[in-house]
Amino acid sequence: MTSTLQPVAGRGRLYWALADCGNIVRRQLTHYRRKPVYIAWQLGFPILSVLLYGYVFGGAMKPPGGGGAADYRDFLMPGMFVMTMAFGFINTATAVVTDANKGVIDRFRSMPMAPSAVVTGRGATDVIIACAELTILAATAFVMGWRSDGGFLGTVAAFGLLLLLRYCLTWVGIWLGLLVPDPEAAGGLFAVAFPLTMISSVFVQPGTMPDWLGAVAAWNPISSTAAATRELFGNPGAGGGSWVEQHAVLMAVVWPVVITAVFLPLAVRRFQRLSR
């Protein structure tokens, strides 16, 4: 019986930091394997939005540069990709607060595993799940007639920026997950996230809004990712009058770096405060 109790020996700290991160990822992915419906829920809202905005309002919406509902859908799709990535932080926060309340995080902390893995494993899982979500969304968009004209490199770069946005928001999610009292409160973050995605270039161009609101929308970090991916996919609606709109690709990198620089330390501090 004791023969199975030998911990694997002779490996360094870095090895275990990575191996434990991998084990945490494996756990989260098993969640999705056991409950594939979770992914369906996460994709339900963007797909519903594509149908509503693309078909119900699509005729009334004026795509930038003119055209009909089909052109508006071309404009809308990158916005939907961005919105799905942006809402992802709610899933992160929900998962983190659930683990914290169930005592699972404490159990991890009482084990001789790498403490960083709890956090890094979460980040890695989020990016992997985001890849699956983007694949499903892109396939749906393709069926609806959306195409990328950006060539291989442009397309890959656009998806890269989407994943970068999702990745930086993981830190926001972890921080909030350790801040809110319960999963219900984490779900309530949706009420904050939804207006934030509306006041952006996800659904309409900031140029069509009142000046002050348009400026806020243009400086919204997710607008930069939306504009940058439209540019890289060769979809309509890229560019705009202001500096921030003209440097969308740059800003789609700068914003996530800034968000990470602010929220990663906050999340880590929050995590360390658990031992106070």
Next chain:
Amino acid sequence: MDDWAVRAEGLEKRYGEKRALDGFDLAVRPGTVHGLLGPNGAGKTTAVRVLATLRRLDGGRAEVAGVDVARDPRRVRALIGLTGQYAAVDEILTGRQNLEMFGRLFHLGGRGARARAAELLERFGLTEAADKGVEGYSGGMRRRLDLAASMILAPRVLFLDEPTTGLDPRGRGEVWDAVRDLVASGTTVLLTTQYLEEADKLASRVTVIDRGRAIADDTPEALKDRVGGDRIEVVAADPADLAHVARAVARVCSGEPRVVEEARRVHAPVADRVTALTEVARTLQDEGVQVEDIGLRRPSLDDVFLRLTGHATEEEKEAVAV
């Protein structure tokens, strides 16, 4: 210090102004179940979390399995198991997936983790439910899985924080059996509880904790003796009869009867349970005193408390106030 599985001296832990631990001492002999008995808010969970390296100490020092918790928390973690107040298992995974995951995180490797999971499922009677989601487990099954998870490395010291609170009698029995098994295989267990009965059933020694301090450390028998063993309890229908009741009780009891006027209750320690009960019942009937309730009660934590501290537990105070 090597002779102790857990040794704590003058532990202090503050949450803001609140002193959750206020000079707490503890010494646990290897290979025993040691009870940490105290009412809600006494500091049991805080003590366990500090000893299990989940919270940093503000003062004092503690060693677990001979390792200083403040200086070498990582080594402590490889020697302990922890079962918190709520079953900390993954609800979505199956029982087997839970144990395999924890096994991998304990660095047993894939094959080692699988073998250990199978072994523990068998030992905790969970083989049949092993491949079902934990969501569908009963409270007792969840607790046993939780125990199994904290046993993965066959820890030298196992911390169990109120492992049976919220379980039905059957689940409670299952957990008690599991704990007895663990100790038989050489693990030292520090078990917190609010029930004297539980400490009595499982522990060979008990530390009573109140307001962050150890106020007694003794065998369960000695603690019960201090309280005076079983008690008779009579609730009078009419407050005017209390004096009558007290006199009837005084004739058979082995100590001073206590009268709780607000609750119309008289209680007193007794030596010979059955004789005392029949005697009092007969006397009261002969005298025509109306009784709402009469019975024998084993000493509870509240009794231990009252005796040791001279003040009632918060719950008892509330109960009286109502």
